[in-house]
Amino acid sequence: MDLGWAAVGVAAGALAGAALRGTVFRLSVPAGDPPRTTCPCCAGPVPRWLPLRCRRCRRRLGTPLAPELATATVLALLLGRFGGQPDMVAFCYLGALGVSLAAIDITVQRLPDALTLPAYPVLIVLLALAALAGHHAGSLVRALAGCVVLTAAYLMLALLRPGQLGGGDIKLAGLAGLALAWLGWPALLAGATLGFVLSAVVSLGLLAARRITLRSQICFGPFLLGGALLAALAIG
Numbered sequence: 001m002d003l004g005w006a007a008v009g010v011a012a013g014a015l016a017g018a019a020l021r022g023t024v025f026r027l028s029v030p031a032g033d034p035p036r037t038t039c040p041c042c043a044g045p046v047p048r049w050l051p052l053r054c055r056r057c058r059r060r061l062g063t064p065l066a067p068e069l070a071t072a073t074v075l076a077l078l079l080g081r082f083g084g085q086p087d088m089v090a091f092c093y094l095g096a097l098g099v100s101l102a103a104i105d106i107t108v109q110r111l112p113d114a115l116t117l118p119a120y121p122v123l124i125v126l127l128a129l130a131a132l133a134g135h136h137a138g139s140l141v142r143a144l145a146g147c148v149v150l151t152a153a154y155l156m157l158a159l160l161r162p163g164q165l166g167g168g169d170i171k172l173a174g175l176a177g178l179a180l181a182w183l184g185w186p187a188l189l190a191g192a193t194l195g196f197v198l199s200a201v202v203s204l205g206l207l208a209a210r211r212i213t214l215r216s217q218i219c220f221g222p223f224l225l226g227g228a229l230l231a232a233l234a235i236g
Ligand SMILES: [Zn+2]
Pocket: 039, 040, 041, 042, 043, 044, 054, 055, 056, 057, 058, 059
């Protein structure tokens, strides 16, 4: 862990988290609903950037400091590990996006296409630039293959166990597959497995605490992302 780069990650993550707060607020709506542009309480106007409080009723919007602290933590870990390498921008991009996606998934149990789909070309271009800078053409080809493999695996799981995984999880799996396979096949395997392990551990804990029942559905996106992050840090 490079502490200098980790400090850069804290600052960059706090800024990115604040910048993404508006996106999380707008997209934290049920599937099919248009992006939210007004206060859920009084339908009053909400600041487009940094929506902390409703301008009319002064109700607090979102959890104070949560996206900023979470993104700062993730980017500190990622830059502490990948800082100075050609692929650090790609990993920070996916890290910041991942925190926003996890926040939306926890709130409304969905991973909006508006965030996952445009991330494919962006991440592929960032990894291609890293491949050019570091002469890692093989890693780029492996990343694209990993994207296909993990998307196909999640698609199969979703077909085998309908209702457990949604379309958003499959699209997110493709992004995780890109990043993890860039680091190598062991990272892809570990990341994919850890997602399910984390989900099982947390589900058992929630069951034991009677916070959920066997029929409850819990969102999978945060576990998929958490597993990918752990694998990237440990094996990447
Ligand atoms: Zn209001």
